[in-house]
Amino acid sequence: MLRPYIFEEAPNMAMVTSIQKFDVRSRDREELIDVTRQVTEAIRASGVTSGLCTIFVPHTTAAVTIHENADPDVPRDLVHAFARAIPNEGFRHGEGNSDAHAKASLVGNSETLLVDGGAPALGTWQGVFFCEFDGPRTRQVWVKVVADHL
Amino acid sequence: MLRPYIFEEAPNMAMVTSIQKFDVRSRDREELIDVTRQVTEAIRASGVTSGLCTIFVPHTTAAVTIHENADPDVPRDLVHAFARAIPNEGFRHGEGNSDAHAKASLVGNSETLLVDGGAPALGTWQGVFFCEFDGPRTRQVWVKVVADHL
Amino acid sequence: MLRPYIFEEAPNMAMVTSIQKFDVRSRDREELIDVTRQVTEAIRASGVTSGLCTIFVPHTTAAVTIHENADPDVPRDLVHAFARAIPNEGFRHGEGNSDAHAKASLVGNSETLLVDGGAPALGTWQGVFFCEFDGPRTRQVWVKVVADHL
Numbered sequence: 001m002l003r004p005y006i007f008e009e010a011p012n013m014a015m016v017t018s019i020q021k022f023d024v025r026s027r028d029r030e031e032l033i034d035v036t037r038q039v040t041e042a043i044r045a046s047g048v049t050s051g052l053c054t055i056f057v058p059h060t061t062a063a064v065t066i067h068e069n070a071d072p073d074v075p076r077d078l079v080h081a082f083a084r085a086i087p088n089e090g091f092r093h094g095e096g097n098s099d100a101h102a103k104a105s106l107v108g109n110s111e112t113l114l115v116d117g118g119a120p121a122l123g124t125w126q127g128v129f130f131c132e133f134d135g136p137r138t139r140q141v142w143v144k145v146v147a148d149h150l
Numbered sequence: 151m152l153r154p155y156i157f158e159e160a161p162n163m164a165m166v167t168s169i170q171k172f173d174v175r176s177r178d179r180e181e182l183i184d185v186t187r188q189v190t191e192a193i194r195a196s197g198v199t200s201g202l203c204t205i206f207v208p209h210t211t212a213a214v215t216i217h218e219n220a221d222p223d224v225p226r227d228l229v230h231a232f233a234r235a236i237p238n239e240g241f242r243h244g245e246g247n248s249d250a251h252a253k254a255s256l257v258g259n260s261e262t263l264l265v266d267g268g269a270p271a272l273g274t275w276q277g278v279f280f281c282e283f284d285g286p287r288t289r290q291v292w293v294k295v296v297a298d299h300l
Numbered sequence: 301m302l303r304p305y306i307f308e309e310a311p312n313m314a315m316v317t318s319i320q321k322f323d324v325r326s327r328d329r330e331e332l333i334d335v336t337r338q339v340t341e342a343i344r345a346s347g348v349t350s351g352l353c354t355i356f357v358p359h360t361t362a363a364v365t366i367h368e369n370a371d372p373d374v375p376r377d378l379v380h381a382f383a384r385a386i387p388n389e390g391f392r393h394g395e396g397n398s399d400a401h402a403k404a405s406l407v408g409n410s411e412t413l414l415v416d417g418g419a420p421a422l423g424t425w426q427g428v429f430f431c432e433f434d435g436p437r438t439r440q441v442w443v444k445v446v447a448d449h450l
Contacts, residue, residue, distance in 0.1 A: 018350075019416050050168075052204055052296055054352055054412045058423025060368040066259045067251065068210040073243040074251050081252035085235045085385045092373040101367065101374050102381035109366045109426075110412050112204045112260050114294040116169050121292065123208025126259075142421065144414040146352055146448040148296040200318075202354055202446055216409045217401065218360040223393040224401050231402035235385045262354045262410050264319050264444040271319055271442065273358025276409075298446040 020045060020143045026135030030083065030100075032067070032075035035141055036127040039113070040120055046145035049118045056110045056142040061100035061134035063107035064141070069127030082107070082133075100133035107131050115145060170195060170293045176285030180233065180250075182217070182225035185291055186277040189263070190270055196295035199268045206260045206292040211250035211284035213257035214291070219277030232257070232283075250283035257281050265295060320345060320443045326435030330383065330400075332367070332375035335441055336427040339413070340420055346445035349418045356410045356442040361400035361434035363407035364441070369427030382407070382433075400433035407431050415445060 020042040024033055035055075043053050057064045068074040082103045091098035111128065114121040120128070130141055170192040174183055185205075193203050207214045218224040232253045241248035261278065264271040270278070280291055320342040324333055335355075343353050357364045368374040382403045391398035411428065414421040420428070430441055 019414050019421055052202065052294060052352065054414060056412075056414050056421070058421070058426060060374075060423070060425050065255045066210075067255055071243055071245075073241075074210075074248065077241040077243050077248035078252050078255055080240065081236050081248065082256075084237075084240070085256075086381050087384075090380065090384070091377040093371055093377050094373070095371075098374065098377035098381065102378050105365045105367055105378055106256050106382075106385075106406050108258060108408060108411075111258075112206075112262050112412050114169050114204060114206050114292055116294075121169055121206070121208070123210070123290075125210050126208060140423075142414055144352060144416075144448065146296055146446055148294065202352065202444060215405045217405055221393055221395075223391075224360075224398065227391040227393050227398035228402050228405055230390065231386050231398065232406075234387075234390070235406075256406050258408060261408075262356075262412050264354060264356050264442055266319050266444075271356070271358070273360070273440075275360050276358060296446055298444065 021140055024130045024139045024141055026132035026137055029135050030079045031132045031135060032078060032129040034069055034127050035130050039128045039143060042143040043115055043120055043145055044118055048115055048145045048147045051115045051145060051147040053113045053115050053120060053143060053145045054110055055128060058140055058142060061097055061104055062139055063104040063109055063131040064111050065107050065129050065131055066111055066126050067129050068125045070125050075129060097134045103133045171290055174280045174289045174291055176282035176287055179285050180229045181282045181285060182228060182279040184219055184277050185280045189278045189293060192293040193265055193270055193295055194268055198265055198295045198297045201265045201296050201298040203263045203265050203270060203293060203295045204260055205278060208290055208292055211247055211254055212289055213254040213259055213281040214261050215257050215279050215281055216261055216276050217279050218275045220275050225279060247284045253283045321440055324430045324439045324441055326432035326437055329435050330379045331432045331435060332378060332429040334369055334427050335430050339428045339443060342443040343415055343420055343445055344418060348415055348445045348447045351415045351445060351447040353413045353415050353420060353443060353445045354410055355428060358440055358442055361397055361404055362439055363404045363409055363431040364411050365407050365429050365431055366411055366426050367429050368425045370425050397434045403433045
């Protein structure tokens with residue numbers, strides 16, 4: 001099948017997408033905030049129907065995780081579990097937030113979602129949560145989407 | 151070099167790959183299960199020879215990790231270490247599995263592998279493990295592969 | 301707009317990039333080592349200006365994280381926090397390094413960065429750190445970059 005590549009045959013073709021950014025405003029020192037809607041909108045805006053979407057948090061005392069969005073007790077329990085595993089004592093760093101750094105590193109600064117049908121492929125109970133570990137602050141979340149083919 | 155793009159010159163070109171899914175059956179409440187073979191087959195089926203492969207677990211009390219596949223004591227030690235770091239007590243969520251939620255969040259719902267030569271690029275001792283934290287259950291693992299070029 | 305695809309219109313088109321690899325030499329049993337420079341060079345060498353970059357550590361007792369590169373006390377505090385959450389006792393695995401396995405699994409074997417303008421998109425205080433948990437050893441870090449469009 002030797003033929004030139006024609007644009008009309010590539011409905012999934014993505015433009016060079018600059019990074020999409022949105023703000024998150026935390027109210028507590030430690031808090032999980034549902035950002036599923038913003039991520040879904042970023043994927044739609046990218047025009048990519050099938051591929052990968054990486055969500056990146058450009059901070060060192062915040063993170064991103066994929067977790068249950070049904071019972072609000074679950075995000076609170078996560079905050080509690082992380083605080084118990086990483087107590088904020090015995091550290092050298094002068095700012096007093098080394099626990100936040102360690103939690104951010106364990107939870108992780110990025111998550112990669114599968115994109116299918118122009119939307120994030122998530123399990124029934126899953127949402128994308130921004131994790132604040134040293135708030136309250138105004139934070140950023142960055143999103144980039146790549147297509148999986150021509 | 152001004153010429154039309156010809157399909158025959160793109161051996162790595164991937165089709166629009168729908169997400170590939172397979173089931174995992176856990177037998178214990180907490181257990182690591184080697185799924186390297188299934189992931190390797192999904193990469194082969196995608197037709198992508200060079201790119202990235204993201205493995206995504208669509209559950210909130212299970213996760214995926216890349217770890218040693220040689221000594222079966224290592225997965226058991228991981229389960230033990232996670233349980234010690236995140237004891238299941240002091241939580242609010244009514245289902246009694248908040249420890250599983252926290253472990254899933256720390257270990258992570260996705261892993262991204264490098265794809266080279268149509269196979270996952272893994273270190274000598276590495277395998278891909280599904281992590282059950284609230285079994286036994288029948289679970290799903292989702293896989294998506296993107297090519298790194300035309 | 302029906303026209304053949306022309307190479308000159310695709311400044312971001314990546315070649316089939318083989319995995320780029322570099323060595324890291326750790327000096328202590330547990331240590332975080334800044335590899336931001338090597339990752340930045342690998343992205344530049346790939347020729348990709350916009351896309352995703354996955355950093356993969358092919359070892360089972362080492363990991364990679366994105367973290368603060370300003371105050372050297374922060375990496376030391378991370379090592380301390382991880383060691384406190386995962387004490388090296390009560391394990392079965394005969395090599396005596398099960399804590400290192402568990403830490404590697406929690407911190408994670410891969411990180412995915414956003415690539416923009418041919419460089420990694422990082423927050424002001426962020427760097428990429430190789431995490432040694434069972435050194436001193438000579439280790440490898442693997443990097444792969446995919447473009448986000450034609």
